Amino acid sequence: MITARAHTNIALLKYWGKKDSELILPYNDSISLTLDQFYTDTSVEFSQHLKKDEISVDEKPLTGSGLTRAKRVLDLVRGQAQIHTAARVYSTNHVPTSAGLASSASAFAALAAASAKAAGLTLDKRALSILARHGSGSASRSIFGGFVHWHAGTDNQSSYAESIQSKVDWDINLITVLINTNEKKVSSTNGMQSVVKTSPFFPAWVKAAQADVAPMTEAILNKNLAKLGTLAEENAMRMHATTFGADPSFTYFQPQTLAILNTVRNLREQGVKCYSTVDAGPNVKVICAKADNELLLTQLAKIVGHDALSICNPGPGVTYL
Amino acid sequence: MITARAHTNIALLKYWGKKDSELILPYNDSISLTLDQFYTDTSVEFSQHLKKDEISVDEKPLTGSGLTRAKRVLDLVRGQAQIHTAARVYSTNHVPTSAGLASSASAFAALAAASAKAAGLTLDKRALSILARHGSGSASRSIFGGFVHWHAGTDNQSSYAESIQSKVDWDINLITVLINTNEKKVSSTNGMQSVVKTSPFFPAWVKAAQADVAPMTEAILNKNLAKLGTLAEENAMRMHATTFGADPSFTYFQPQTLAILNTVRNLREQGVKCYSTVDAGPNVKVICAKADNELLLTQLAKIVGHDALSICNPGPGVTYL
Known part of the structure:
Protein backbone atom coordinates (compact mmCIF):
# COMPACT_ATOMS: atom_id res chain seq x y z
CA MET A 1 0.00 0.00 0.00
CA ILE A 2 1.43 3.35 -1.06
CA THR A 3 0.36 6.58 0.65
CA ALA A 4 0.86 10.05 -0.79
CA ARG A 5 0.10 13.46 0.68
CA ALA A 6 -0.74 16.49 -1.49
CA HIS A 7 -1.72 20.00 -0.43
CA THR A 8 -4.34 22.21 -1.97
CA ASN A 9 -3.44 25.30 -3.96
CA ILE A 10 -5.02 28.66 -4.67
CA ALA A 11 -4.75 30.09 -8.16
CA LEU A 12 -3.43 33.64 -8.26
CA LEU A 13 -3.83 33.59 -12.02
CA LYS A 14 -7.01 31.60 -12.56
CA TYR A 15 -7.82 28.50 -14.55
CA TRP A 16 -11.20 29.41 -16.02
CA GLY A 17 -12.46 27.65 -19.13
CA LYS A 18 -11.62 24.32 -20.76
CA LYS A 19 -10.38 24.29 -24.36
CA ASP A 20 -10.70 20.48 -24.33
CA SER A 21 -12.98 18.99 -21.70
CA GLU A 22 -11.91 15.39 -22.37
CA LEU A 23 -8.20 16.04 -21.83
CA ILE A 24 -8.87 18.96 -19.45
CA LEU A 25 -6.78 21.44 -21.41
CA PRO A 26 -7.36 25.01 -20.22
CA TYR A 27 -7.60 28.09 -22.43
CA ASN A 28 -4.85 29.91 -20.54
CA ASP A 29 -1.88 29.24 -18.30
CA SER A 30 -2.44 29.61 -14.57
CA ILE A 31 -0.24 30.32 -11.54
CA SER A 32 -0.91 29.13 -8.02
CA LEU A 33 0.40 29.00 -4.48
CA THR A 34 0.30 25.63 -2.73
CA LEU A 35 -0.87 26.02 0.89
CA ASP A 36 0.36 24.29 4.03
CA GLN A 37 -2.90 24.02 5.93
CA PHE A 38 -5.09 21.77 3.85
CA TYR A 39 -4.04 18.41 2.43
CA THR A 40 -5.30 15.01 1.35
CA ASP A 41 -3.70 11.68 2.27
CA THR A 42 -4.44 8.93 -0.21
CA SER A 43 -3.42 5.26 -0.02
CA VAL A 44 -3.59 2.98 -3.03
CA GLU A 45 -2.95 -0.69 -3.66
CA PHE A 46 -3.60 -2.72 -6.78
CA SER A 47 -4.69 -6.25 -5.95
CA GLN A 48 -5.70 -9.28 -7.92
CA HIS A 49 -8.07 -10.16 -5.09
CA LEU A 50 -10.33 -7.25 -5.98
CA LYS A 51 -13.12 -7.66 -8.54
CA LYS A 52 -13.44 -3.90 -9.07
CA ASP A 53 -12.05 -0.60 -7.83
CA GLU A 54 -12.99 0.20 -4.24
CA ILE A 55 -12.61 3.88 -3.52
CA SER A 56 -13.47 5.60 -0.27
CA VAL A 57 -13.09 9.24 0.70
CA ASP A 58 -13.31 10.12 4.37
CA GLU A 59 -14.57 6.57 4.99
CA LYS A 60 -17.47 6.85 2.53
CA PRO A 61 -17.63 5.16 -0.88
CA LEU A 62 -16.94 7.68 -3.63
CA THR A 63 -19.81 8.24 -6.08
CA GLY A 64 -20.86 10.49 -8.95
CA SER A 65 -18.47 12.55 -11.01
CA GLY A 66 -15.75 12.19 -8.35
CA LEU A 67 -15.82 8.41 -8.91
CA THR A 68 -15.74 8.81 -12.70
CA ARG A 69 -12.71 11.09 -12.47
CA ALA A 70 -10.87 8.84 -9.99
CA LYS A 71 -11.40 5.83 -12.27
CA ARG A 72 -10.08 7.85 -15.19
CA VAL A 73 -6.81 8.45 -13.29
CA LEU A 74 -6.57 4.78 -12.24
CA ASP A 75 -7.22 3.62 -15.82
CA LEU A 76 -4.44 5.86 -17.13
CA VAL A 77 -2.07 4.43 -14.52
CA ARG A 78 -3.06 0.84 -15.41
CA GLY A 79 -2.54 1.66 -19.07
CA GLN A 80 0.95 3.02 -18.48
CA ALA A 81 1.90 0.17 -16.11
CA GLN A 82 0.26 -2.41 -18.34
CA ILE A 83 -1.61 -3.98 -15.44
CA HIS A 84 -5.25 -5.01 -15.29
CA THR A 85 -5.88 -5.29 -11.58
CA ALA A 86 -8.43 -3.31 -9.61
CA ALA A 87 -7.38 -0.83 -6.95
CA ARG A 88 -8.28 -0.16 -3.35
CA VAL A 89 -8.13 3.55 -2.51
CA TYR A 90 -8.48 5.21 0.89
CA SER A 91 -8.49 8.96 0.91
CA THR A 92 -8.70 11.34 3.86
CA ASN A 93 -9.12 15.09 3.57
CA HIS A 94 -7.60 17.32 6.23
CA VAL A 95 -9.20 20.72 6.05
CA PRO A 96 -9.80 23.30 8.78
CA THR A 97 -13.59 23.57 8.92
CA SER A 98 -13.37 27.31 8.54
CA ALA A 99 -11.35 27.40 5.32
CA GLY A 100 -14.08 26.87 2.75
CA LEU A 101 -11.65 25.32 0.28
CA ALA A 102 -12.43 22.68 -2.30
CA SER A 103 -10.51 19.41 -2.04
CA SER A 104 -10.29 18.28 -5.65
CA ALA A 105 -6.81 19.74 -6.27
CA SER A 106 -5.17 17.98 -3.33
CA ALA A 107 -7.27 14.84 -3.75
CA PHE A 108 -6.38 14.14 -7.37
CA ALA A 109 -2.73 15.12 -6.91
CA ALA A 110 -2.46 12.61 -4.04
CA LEU A 111 -4.33 9.96 -6.02
CA ALA A 112 -2.07 10.40 -9.05
CA ALA A 113 1.11 10.13 -6.97
CA ALA A 114 -0.04 7.18 -4.86
CA SER A 115 -1.57 5.16 -7.69
CA ALA A 116 1.41 5.64 -10.02
CA LYS A 117 3.85 4.37 -7.42
CA ALA A 118 1.52 1.58 -6.30
CA ALA A 119 1.40 0.38 -9.92
CA GLY A 120 5.20 0.27 -10.01
CA LEU A 121 5.63 3.34 -12.21
CA THR A 122 8.45 5.80 -11.65
CA LEU A 123 7.07 9.07 -12.91
CA ASP A 124 8.74 12.42 -12.63
CA LYS A 125 6.78 15.37 -11.30
CA ARG A 126 5.86 16.62 -14.75
CA ALA A 127 4.35 13.23 -15.63
CA LEU A 128 2.50 13.16 -12.30
CA SER A 129 1.17 16.63 -13.03
CA ILE A 130 -0.19 15.48 -16.40
CA LEU A 131 -1.75 12.44 -14.75
CA ALA A 132 -3.35 14.48 -11.94
CA ARG A 133 -4.77 16.91 -14.52
CA HIS A 134 -7.07 14.16 -15.79
CA GLY A 135 -8.77 14.08 -12.38
CA SER A 136 -9.05 17.85 -11.93
CA GLY A 137 -7.29 20.63 -13.81
CA SER A 138 -6.11 22.40 -10.67
CA ALA A 139 -4.67 19.12 -9.31
CA SER A 140 -1.87 19.38 -11.89
CA ARG A 141 -0.50 22.28 -9.82
CA SER A 142 -0.71 20.53 -6.41
CA ILE A 143 2.09 18.12 -7.40
CA PHE A 144 4.47 21.03 -6.70
CA GLY A 145 4.99 23.17 -3.60
CA GLY A 146 5.15 26.96 -3.40
CA PHE A 147 4.48 28.95 -6.55
CA VAL A 148 3.51 26.84 -9.54
CA HIS A 149 2.89 27.51 -13.24
CA TRP A 150 0.49 25.32 -15.22
CA HIS A 151 1.21 25.61 -18.93
CA ALA A 152 -2.05 25.43 -20.87
CA GLY A 153 -0.41 23.46 -23.66
CA THR A 154 -2.03 22.17 -26.82
CA ASP A 155 -2.19 18.43 -26.17
CA ASN A 156 -1.88 15.93 -23.34
CA GLN A 157 1.89 16.06 -23.04
CA SER A 158 2.30 19.84 -23.30
CA SER A 159 -0.27 20.70 -20.62
CA TYR A 160 1.63 20.34 -17.34
CA ALA A 161 2.61 22.29 -14.25
CA GLU A 162 6.10 23.15 -13.09
CA SER A 163 7.65 24.93 -10.17
CA ILE A 164 8.31 28.67 -10.24
CA GLN A 165 9.59 28.83 -6.67
CA SER A 166 9.25 25.69 -4.58
CA LYS A 167 10.79 27.10 -1.41
CA VAL A 168 9.01 30.35 -0.56
CA ASP A 169 11.39 32.09 1.82
CA TRP A 170 9.63 35.42 1.88
CA ASP A 171 6.91 37.13 3.77
CA ILE A 172 3.66 36.00 2.13
CA ASN A 173 0.50 34.64 3.74
CA LEU A 174 -2.97 33.89 2.56
CA ILE A 175 -5.98 34.35 4.81
CA THR A 176 -9.06 32.33 3.84
CA VAL A 177 -12.38 34.03 4.57
CA LEU A 178 -15.42 31.77 4.72
CA ILE A 179 -18.63 33.48 3.63
CA ASN A 180 -21.94 32.38 5.06
CA SER A 188 -16.87 25.62 -11.26
CA THR A 189 -17.22 23.15 -14.14
CA ASN A 190 -20.74 24.36 -14.97
CA GLY A 191 -19.83 27.99 -14.39
CA MET A 192 -16.86 27.96 -16.73
CA GLN A 193 -18.82 26.03 -19.33
CA SER A 194 -21.58 28.63 -19.34
CA LYS A 207 -6.01 37.20 -23.61
CA ALA A 208 -5.65 39.32 -20.44
CA ALA A 209 -4.87 36.27 -18.28
CA GLN A 210 -2.23 34.99 -20.67
CA ALA A 211 -0.63 38.43 -20.82
CA ASP A 212 -0.26 38.40 -17.01
CA VAL A 213 1.78 35.18 -16.87
CA ALA A 214 5.17 36.79 -17.45
CA PRO A 215 4.72 39.80 -15.12
CA MET A 216 3.28 37.59 -12.35
CA THR A 217 6.19 35.16 -12.66
CA GLU A 218 8.58 38.09 -12.46
CA ALA A 219 6.78 39.46 -9.37
CA ILE A 220 7.18 36.07 -7.66
CA LEU A 221 10.88 35.78 -8.50
CA ASN A 222 11.39 39.37 -7.29
CA LYS A 223 9.41 38.62 -4.10
CA ASN A 224 7.29 41.66 -4.94
CA LEU A 225 4.12 41.24 -2.87
CA ALA A 226 2.47 44.45 -4.07
CA LYS A 227 2.91 43.59 -7.74
CA LEU A 228 1.89 39.97 -7.26
CA GLY A 229 -1.16 40.91 -5.20
CA THR A 230 -2.28 43.61 -7.62
CA LEU A 231 -2.04 41.24 -10.58
CA ALA A 232 -3.86 38.49 -8.65
CA GLU A 233 -6.75 40.74 -7.60
CA GLU A 234 -7.14 42.14 -11.12
CA ASN A 235 -7.14 38.65 -12.57
CA ALA A 236 -9.75 37.37 -10.10
CA MET A 237 -12.04 40.35 -10.73
CA ARG A 238 -11.79 39.76 -14.48
CA MET A 239 -12.71 36.12 -14.02
CA HIS A 240 -15.81 37.12 -12.05
CA ALA A 241 -16.63 39.79 -14.63
CA THR A 242 -17.06 36.98 -17.17
CA THR A 243 -19.87 35.47 -15.06
CA PHE A 244 -21.76 38.77 -14.83
CA GLY A 245 -21.54 38.87 -18.62
CA ALA A 246 -22.81 35.32 -19.20
CA ASP A 247 -26.30 34.54 -20.53
CA PRO A 248 -28.00 34.07 -18.17
CA SER A 249 -25.89 36.31 -15.97
CA PHE A 250 -24.71 34.77 -12.71
CA THR A 251 -22.24 35.47 -9.96
CA TYR A 252 -20.39 33.57 -7.27
CA PHE A 253 -20.29 36.73 -5.17
CA GLN A 254 -22.51 37.05 -2.13
CA PRO A 255 -23.18 40.28 -0.21
CA GLN A 256 -20.46 39.40 2.32
CA THR A 257 -18.03 38.71 -0.52
CA LEU A 258 -18.39 42.32 -1.63
CA ALA A 259 -18.09 43.55 1.94
CA ILE A 260 -14.76 41.73 2.29
CA LEU A 261 -13.55 43.02 -1.09
CA ASN A 262 -14.43 46.57 0.03
CA THR A 263 -12.62 46.13 3.35
CA VAL A 264 -9.48 44.85 1.65
CA ARG A 265 -9.57 47.71 -0.86
CA ASN A 266 -10.04 50.27 1.93
CA LEU A 267 -7.20 48.83 4.02
CA ARG A 268 -4.98 48.93 0.97
CA GLU A 269 -5.79 52.60 0.47
CA GLN A 270 -4.61 53.07 4.05
CA GLY A 271 -1.27 51.50 3.16
CA VAL A 272 -1.75 47.84 4.11
CA LYS A 273 -0.43 45.48 1.43
CA CYS A 274 -3.45 43.18 1.08
CA TYR A 275 -5.14 41.82 -2.04
CA SER A 276 -8.19 39.66 -2.69
CA THR A 277 -8.72 36.63 -4.81
CA VAL A 278 -11.98 34.71 -5.23
CA ASP A 279 -12.53 31.33 -6.87
CA ALA A 280 -15.76 29.81 -8.15
CA GLY A 281 -17.58 30.38 -4.87
CA PRO A 282 -18.34 33.16 -2.40
CA ASN A 283 -15.22 32.79 -0.21
CA VAL A 284 -12.42 35.34 -0.38
CA LYS A 285 -8.70 34.63 0.04
CA VAL A 286 -6.63 37.59 1.16
CA ILE A 287 -3.00 37.72 0.06
CA CYS A 288 -0.91 39.64 2.58
CA ALA A 289 2.38 39.96 4.40
CA LYS A 290 2.79 37.83 7.52
CA ALA A 291 3.39 41.02 9.51
CA ASP A 292 -0.14 42.26 8.72
CA ASN A 293 -1.96 39.09 9.76
CA GLU A 294 -3.18 40.39 13.10
CA LEU A 295 -4.47 43.65 11.70
CA LEU A 296 -6.28 41.85 8.90
CA LEU A 297 -7.79 39.20 11.17
CA THR A 298 -9.22 41.95 13.38
CA GLN A 299 -10.74 43.87 10.48
CA LEU A 300 -12.06 40.84 8.59
CA ALA A 301 -13.57 39.32 11.74
CA VAL A 318 3.37 15.96 -3.06
CA THR A 319 5.27 13.54 -0.78
CA TYR A 320 5.10 9.84 0.04
CA LEU A 321 4.43 8.93 3.66
CA MET B 1 -39.76 83.76 -18.68
CA ILE B 2 -40.24 80.27 -20.14
CA THR B 3 -40.66 77.22 -17.90
CA ALA B 4 -40.17 73.63 -19.05
CA ARG B 5 -40.67 70.37 -17.18
CA ALA B 6 -38.70 67.22 -18.01
CA HIS B 7 -38.76 63.82 -16.30
CA THR B 8 -35.83 61.57 -15.56
CA ASN B 9 -35.29 58.31 -17.41
CA ILE B 10 -33.73 54.96 -16.65
CA ALA B 11 -31.67 53.26 -19.32
CA LEU B 12 -32.70 49.66 -19.99
CA LEU B 13 -29.92 49.44 -22.55
CA LYS B 14 -27.11 51.47 -21.01
CA TYR B 15 -25.12 54.44 -22.19
CA TRP B 16 -21.62 53.51 -20.99
CA GLY B 17 -18.58 55.07 -22.63
CA LYS B 18 -18.05 58.26 -24.64
CA LYS B 19 -16.60 58.01 -28.15
CA ASP B 20 -16.28 61.80 -28.19
CA SER B 21 -16.27 63.54 -24.83
CA GLU B 22 -16.52 67.05 -26.32
CA LEU B 23 -19.67 66.34 -28.32
CA ILE B 24 -20.82 63.62 -25.88
CA LEU B 25 -21.17 60.95 -28.53
CA PRO B 26 -21.62 57.48 -27.00
CA TYR B 27 -20.06 54.26 -28.25
CA ASN B 28 -23.42 52.51 -28.52
CA ASP B 29 -27.12 53.27 -28.86
CA SER B 30 -29.17 53.19 -25.67
CA ILE B 31 -32.83 52.65 -24.81
CA SER B 32 -34.63 54.12 -21.82
CA LEU B 33 -37.94 54.48 -20.06
CA THR B 34 -38.93 57.97 -18.94
CA LEU B 35 -40.44 57.89 -15.43
CA ASP B 36 -43.39 59.83 -14.03
CA GLN B 37 -42.19 60.33 -10.47
CA PHE B 38 -39.11 62.48 -10.75
CA TYR B 39 -38.86 65.69 -12.75
CA THR B 40 -37.12 69.04 -13.00
CA ASP B 41 -38.83 72.38 -13.62
CA THR B 42 -36.55 74.95 -15.19
CA SER B 43 -37.34 78.59 -16.01
CA VAL B 44 -35.17 80.66 -18.32
CA GLU B 45 -35.13 84.25 -19.50
CA PHE B 46 -32.53 86.05 -21.54
CA SER B 47 -32.17 89.66 -20.47
CA GLN B 48 -30.04 92.59 -21.53
CA HIS B 49 -30.08 93.74 -17.91
CA LEU B 50 -27.87 90.82 -16.86
CA LYS B 51 -24.09 91.11 -16.96
CA LYS B 52 -23.58 87.33 -16.87
CA ASP B 53 -25.56 84.10 -16.60
CA GLU B 54 -27.25 83.60 -13.24
CA ILE B 55 -28.10 79.98 -12.68
CA SER B 56 -29.65 78.52 -9.55
CA VAL B 57 -30.68 74.95 -8.78
CA ASP B 58 -32.97 74.36 -5.83
CA GLU B 59 -32.33 77.99 -4.82
CA LYS B 60 -28.54 77.61 -4.70
CA PRO B 61 -26.12 79.04 -7.28
CA LEU B 62 -24.89 76.31 -9.61
CA THR B 63 -21.12 75.64 -9.50
CA GLY B 64 -18.48 73.22 -10.79
CA SER B 65 -19.01 70.93 -13.75
CA GLY B 66 -22.79 71.42 -13.59
CA LEU B 67 -22.25 75.14 -14.25
CA THR B 68 -19.83 74.44 -17.09
CA ARG B 69 -22.31 72.11 -18.75
CA ALA B 70 -25.27 74.48 -18.28
CA LYS B 71 -23.29 77.34 -19.85
CA ARG B 72 -22.42 75.08 -22.76
CA VAL B 73 -26.14 74.53 -23.45
CA LEU B 74 -26.91 78.25 -23.09
CA ASP B 75 -24.03 79.17 -25.43
CA LEU B 76 -25.31 76.76 -28.07
CA VAL B 77 -28.79 78.33 -27.79
CA ARG B 78 -27.35 81.84 -28.07
CA GLY B 79 -25.36 80.75 -31.11
CA GLN B 80 -28.40 79.32 -32.85
CA ALA B 81 -30.59 82.31 -31.93
CA GLN B 82 -27.83 84.78 -32.72
CA ILE B 83 -28.29 86.63 -29.44
CA HIS B 84 -25.64 87.74 -27.00
CA THR B 85 -27.61 88.33 -23.83
CA ALA B 86 -27.04 86.57 -20.53
CA ALA B 87 -29.63 84.26 -19.04
CA ARG B 88 -31.37 83.92 -15.70
CA VAL B 89 -32.11 80.25 -14.91
CA TYR B 90 -34.15 78.86 -12.01
CA SER B 91 -34.26 75.12 -11.69
CA THR B 92 -36.12 72.97 -9.17
CA ASN B 93 -35.72 69.23 -8.82
CA HIS B 94 -38.66 67.15 -7.66
CA VAL B 95 -37.45 63.80 -6.47
CA PRO B 96 -38.85 61.45 -3.83
CA THR B 97 -36.07 61.29 -1.22
CA SER B 98 -36.13 57.51 -1.37
CA ALA B 99 -35.52 57.16 -5.10
CA GLY B 100 -31.76 57.57 -5.27
CA LEU B 101 -31.93 58.85 -8.82
CA ALA B 102 -29.56 61.29 -10.46
CA SER B 103 -31.07 64.53 -11.76
CA SER B 104 -28.84 65.39 -14.69
CA ALA B 105 -31.09 63.78 -17.35
CA SER B 106 -34.21 65.71 -16.36
CA ALA B 107 -32.25 68.87 -15.52
CA PHE B 108 -30.52 69.27 -18.87
CA ALA B 109 -33.59 68.23 -20.87
CA ALA B 110 -35.62 70.93 -19.09
CA LEU B 111 -32.84 73.48 -19.53
CA ALA B 112 -32.55 72.74 -23.25
CA ALA B 113 -36.29 73.08 -23.82
CA ALA B 114 -36.75 76.23 -21.70
CA SER B 115 -33.68 78.06 -22.96
CA ALA B 116 -34.39 77.33 -26.65
CA LYS B 117 -37.90 78.71 -26.40
CA ALA B 118 -36.80 81.65 -24.23
CA ALA B 119 -34.31 82.59 -26.96
CA GLY B 120 -37.09 82.59 -29.54
CA LEU B 121 -36.04 79.34 -31.23
CA THR B 122 -38.60 76.87 -32.50
CA LEU B 123 -36.81 73.53 -32.28
CA ASP B 124 -38.37 70.16 -32.92
CA LYS B 125 -37.83 67.38 -30.42
CA ARG B 126 -34.90 65.90 -32.27
CA ALA B 127 -33.10 69.24 -32.19
CA LEU B 128 -33.92 69.64 -28.48
CA SER B 129 -32.54 66.14 -27.90
CA ILE B 130 -29.26 67.09 -29.59
CA LEU B 131 -29.10 70.30 -27.56
CA ALA B 132 -29.80 68.51 -24.25
CA ARG B 133 -27.10 65.93 -25.06
CA HIS B 134 -24.46 68.66 -24.71
CA GLY B 135 -25.42 69.04 -21.04
CA SER B 136 -25.62 65.33 -20.24
CA GLY B 137 -25.78 62.34 -22.58
CA SER B 138 -28.79 60.78 -20.89
CA ALA B 139 -30.67 64.11 -21.07
CA SER B 140 -31.07 63.57 -24.82
CA ARG B 141 -33.56 60.81 -23.95
CA SER B 142 -35.60 62.80 -21.41
CA ILE B 143 -36.97 65.04 -24.17
CA PHE B 144 -39.31 62.14 -25.00
CA GLY B 145 -41.80 60.22 -22.88
CA GLY B 146 -42.16 56.46 -22.53
CA PHE B 147 -39.63 54.25 -24.31
CA VAL B 148 -36.88 56.17 -26.06
CA HIS B 149 -33.99 55.23 -28.37
CA TRP B 150 -30.81 57.34 -28.43
CA HIS B 151 -28.91 56.76 -31.66
CA ALA B 152 -25.17 56.88 -30.95
CA GLY B 153 -24.51 58.60 -34.27
CA THR B 154 -21.18 59.69 -35.67
CA ASP B 155 -21.39 63.48 -35.36
CA ASN B 156 -23.41 66.17 -33.63
CA GLN B 157 -26.45 65.95 -35.90
CA SER B 158 -26.69 62.14 -36.07
CA SER B 159 -26.55 61.57 -32.29
CA TYR B 160 -30.14 62.12 -31.13
CA ALA B 161 -32.96 60.38 -29.32
CA GLU B 162 -36.36 59.50 -30.71
CA SER B 163 -39.51 57.91 -29.41
CA ILE B 164 -40.06 54.15 -29.61
CA GLN B 165 -43.39 54.21 -27.77
CA SER B 166 -44.42 57.52 -26.22
CA LYS B 167 -47.70 56.31 -24.75
CA VAL B 168 -47.03 53.18 -22.71
CA ASP B 169 -50.45 51.55 -22.37
CA TRP B 170 -49.25 48.29 -20.93
CA ASP B 171 -48.50 46.82 -17.57
CA ILE B 172 -44.94 47.92 -16.75
CA ASN B 173 -43.61 49.49 -13.57
CA LEU B 174 -40.19 50.24 -12.20
CA ILE B 175 -39.43 50.03 -8.49
CA THR B 176 -36.42 52.05 -7.35
CA VAL B 177 -34.45 50.50 -4.48
CA LEU B 178 -32.21 52.85 -2.51
CA ILE B 179 -29.13 51.14 -1.09
CA ASN B 180 -27.55 52.45 2.08
CA SER B 188 -20.40 57.83 -13.96
CA THR B 189 -18.18 60.08 -16.08
CA ASN B 190 -15.01 58.92 -14.29
CA GLY B 191 -16.18 55.32 -14.19
CA MET B 192 -16.87 55.09 -17.89
CA GLN B 193 -13.63 56.87 -18.70
CA SER B 194 -11.63 54.35 -16.69
CA LYS B 207 -20.73 45.04 -29.52
CA ALA B 208 -23.15 43.15 -27.23
CA ALA B 209 -25.08 46.33 -26.35
CA GLN B 210 -25.45 47.36 -29.97
CA ALA B 211 -26.64 43.87 -30.88
CA ASP B 212 -29.44 44.17 -28.28
CA VAL B 213 -30.96 47.34 -29.77
CA ALA B 214 -33.18 45.59 -32.32
CA PRO B 215 -34.46 42.78 -30.05
CA MET B 216 -35.15 45.23 -27.21
CA THR B 217 -37.06 47.55 -29.53
CA GLU B 218 -39.07 44.58 -30.74
CA ALA B 219 -39.80 43.49 -27.15
CA ILE B 220 -41.12 47.00 -26.39
CA LEU B 221 -43.33 47.11 -29.48
CA ASN B 222 -44.63 43.62 -28.64
CA LYS B 223 -45.21 44.65 -25.00
CA ASN B 224 -43.16 41.61 -24.00
CA LEU B 225 -42.14 42.28 -20.39
CA ALA B 226 -40.20 39.03 -19.95
CA LYS B 227 -38.10 39.60 -23.05
CA LEU B 228 -37.53 43.29 -22.29
CA GLY B 229 -36.63 42.59 -18.67
CA THR B 230 -34.27 39.74 -19.53
CA LEU B 231 -32.42 41.87 -22.08
CA ALA B 232 -32.26 44.81 -19.64
CA GLU B 233 -30.85 42.73 -16.77
CA GLU B 234 -28.27 41.07 -19.05
CA ASN B 235 -27.22 44.44 -20.39
CA ALA B 236 -26.85 45.98 -16.92
CA MET B 237 -24.80 43.03 -15.66
CA ARG B 238 -22.50 43.33 -18.67
CA MET B 239 -22.02 47.03 -17.99
CA HIS B 240 -20.99 46.26 -14.41
CA ALA B 241 -18.75 43.42 -15.60
CA THR B 242 -16.68 46.05 -17.42
CA THR B 243 -15.92 47.79 -14.11
CA PHE B 244 -14.74 44.57 -12.44
CA GLY B 245 -12.41 44.18 -15.41
CA ALA B 246 -10.97 47.72 -15.26
CA ASP B 247 -7.45 48.48 -14.02
CA PRO B 248 -7.72 49.18 -11.18
CA SER B 249 -10.81 47.06 -10.76
CA PHE B 250 -13.82 48.79 -9.22
CA THR B 251 -17.51 48.25 -8.72
CA TYR B 252 -20.62 50.29 -8.07
CA PHE B 253 -22.17 47.29 -6.33
CA GLN B 254 -22.51 47.27 -2.57
CA PRO B 255 -23.38 44.21 -0.46
CA GLN B 256 -27.07 45.20 -0.41
CA THR B 257 -26.99 45.60 -4.20
CA LEU B 258 -26.09 41.92 -4.53
CA ALA B 259 -28.71 40.96 -1.95
CA ILE B 260 -31.39 42.72 -4.02
CA LEU B 261 -30.11 41.15 -7.26
CA ASN B 262 -30.30 37.72 -5.58
CA THR B 263 -33.83 38.35 -4.33
CA VAL B 264 -35.04 39.42 -7.76
CA ARG B 265 -33.40 36.37 -9.36
CA ASN B 266 -34.95 34.05 -6.78
CA LEU B 267 -38.43 35.56 -7.19
CA ARG B 268 -38.08 35.18 -10.94
CA GLU B 269 -37.25 31.50 -10.50
CA GLN B 270 -40.52 31.27 -8.56
CA GLY B 271 -42.38 32.67 -11.57
CA VAL B 272 -42.53 36.41 -10.81
CA LYS B 273 -41.69 38.53 -13.85
CA CYS B 274 -39.13 40.88 -12.29
CA TYR B 275 -35.77 42.03 -13.60
CA SER B 276 -32.99 44.22 -12.23
CA THR B 277 -31.11 47.09 -13.71
CA VAL B 278 -28.32 49.06 -12.00
CA ASP B 279 -26.73 52.34 -13.12
CA ALA B 280 -23.40 53.84 -12.07
CA GLY B 281 -24.22 53.56 -8.37
CA PRO B 282 -25.36 50.99 -5.82
CA ASN B 283 -29.13 51.44 -6.27
CA VAL B 284 -31.20 48.83 -8.05
CA LYS B 285 -34.25 49.46 -10.23
CA VAL B 286 -36.63 46.54 -10.56
CA ILE B 287 -38.64 46.23 -13.77
CA CYS B 288 -41.93 44.45 -13.12
CA ALA B 289 -45.60 44.16 -13.91
CA LYS B 290 -47.91 46.51 -12.01
CA ALA B 291 -49.77 43.46 -10.69
CA ASP B 292 -46.63 42.28 -8.85
CA ASN B 293 -45.86 45.57 -7.11
CA GLU B 294 -47.20 44.57 -3.71
CA LEU B 295 -45.40 41.24 -3.65
CA LEU B 296 -42.14 42.87 -4.69
CA LEU B 297 -42.43 45.72 -2.19
CA THR B 298 -42.90 43.20 0.62
CA GLN B 299 -39.90 41.11 -0.40
CA LEU B 300 -37.56 44.02 -1.17
CA ALA B 301 -38.48 45.80 2.06
CA VAL B 318 -40.74 67.49 -21.94
CA THR B 319 -43.59 70.04 -21.69
CA TYR B 320 -43.89 73.79 -21.24
CA LEU B 321 -45.76 74.99 -18.16
Missing part, protein backbone atom coordinates in the same frame (compact mmCIF):
# COMPACT_ATOMS: atom_id res chain seq x y z
CA THR A 181 -24.41 31.61 2.36
CA ASN A 182 -27.55 29.65 1.75
CA GLU A 183 -27.43 30.24 -1.97
CA LYS A 184 -27.16 27.20 -4.17
CA LYS A 185 -23.75 26.72 -5.66
CA VAL A 186 -22.91 26.79 -9.36
CA SER A 187 -20.08 24.27 -9.75
CA VAL A 195 -19.04 31.45 -19.53
CA VAL A 196 -17.10 29.88 -22.42
CA LYS A 197 -20.35 29.38 -24.35
CA THR A 198 -22.21 32.60 -23.62
CA SER A 199 -20.06 35.38 -22.18
CA PRO A 200 -18.98 37.98 -24.76
CA PHE A 201 -16.06 38.70 -22.42
CA PHE A 202 -14.47 35.26 -22.52
CA PRO A 203 -11.95 35.87 -25.34
CA ALA A 204 -10.72 39.07 -23.65
CA TRP A 205 -10.43 37.19 -20.35
CA VAL A 206 -8.15 34.57 -21.94
CA LYS A 302 -15.82 42.38 12.02
CA ILE A 303 -17.64 41.10 8.94
CA VAL A 304 -17.51 37.29 9.22
CA GLY A 305 -16.35 36.52 12.79
CA HIS A 306 -13.06 34.94 13.84
CA ASP A 307 -14.14 31.34 13.21
CA ALA A 308 -14.49 32.05 9.49
CA LEU A 309 -10.80 32.97 9.14
CA SER A 310 -7.73 30.77 8.64
CA ILE A 311 -4.12 31.77 8.03
CA CYS A 312 -2.24 29.72 5.43
CA ASN A 313 1.48 29.61 4.67
CA PRO A 314 3.09 28.36 1.48
CA GLY A 315 3.01 24.57 1.46
CA PRO A 316 5.07 21.70 0.02
CA GLY A 317 4.56 19.55 -3.04
CA THR B 181 -23.89 53.09 1.62
CA ASN B 182 -21.06 55.09 3.09
CA GLU B 183 -18.70 54.22 0.28
CA LYS B 184 -17.38 57.10 -1.76
CA LYS B 185 -18.94 57.38 -5.16
CA VAL B 186 -17.14 56.98 -8.49
CA SER B 187 -18.95 59.37 -10.83
CA VAL B 195 -13.48 51.44 -18.29
CA VAL B 196 -12.99 52.74 -21.84
CA LYS B 197 -9.27 53.19 -21.20
CA THR B 198 -8.43 50.07 -19.18
CA SER B 199 -11.09 47.34 -19.31
CA PRO B 200 -10.26 44.53 -21.75
CA PHE B 201 -14.01 43.91 -21.87
CA PHE B 202 -15.05 47.28 -23.25
CA PRO B 203 -15.08 46.38 -26.97
CA ALA B 204 -17.22 43.29 -26.30
CA TRP B 205 -19.56 45.42 -24.15
CA VAL B 206 -20.15 47.84 -27.04
CA LYS B 302 -37.05 42.85 4.00
CA ILE B 303 -33.62 43.95 2.79
CA VAL B 304 -33.79 47.74 2.63
CA GLY B 305 -36.98 48.76 4.46
CA HIS B 306 -40.11 50.32 2.96
CA ASP B 307 -38.77 53.87 2.93
CA ALA B 308 -36.07 52.90 0.44
CA LEU B 309 -38.64 51.86 -2.18
CA SER B 310 -40.54 53.94 -4.76
CA ILE B 311 -42.87 52.78 -7.53
CA CYS B 312 -42.51 54.59 -10.85
CA ASN B 313 -44.80 54.55 -13.89
CA PRO B 314 -43.88 55.50 -17.43
CA GLY B 315 -43.69 59.28 -17.68
CA PRO B 316 -44.21 61.97 -20.32
CA GLY B 317 -41.74 63.90 -22.44
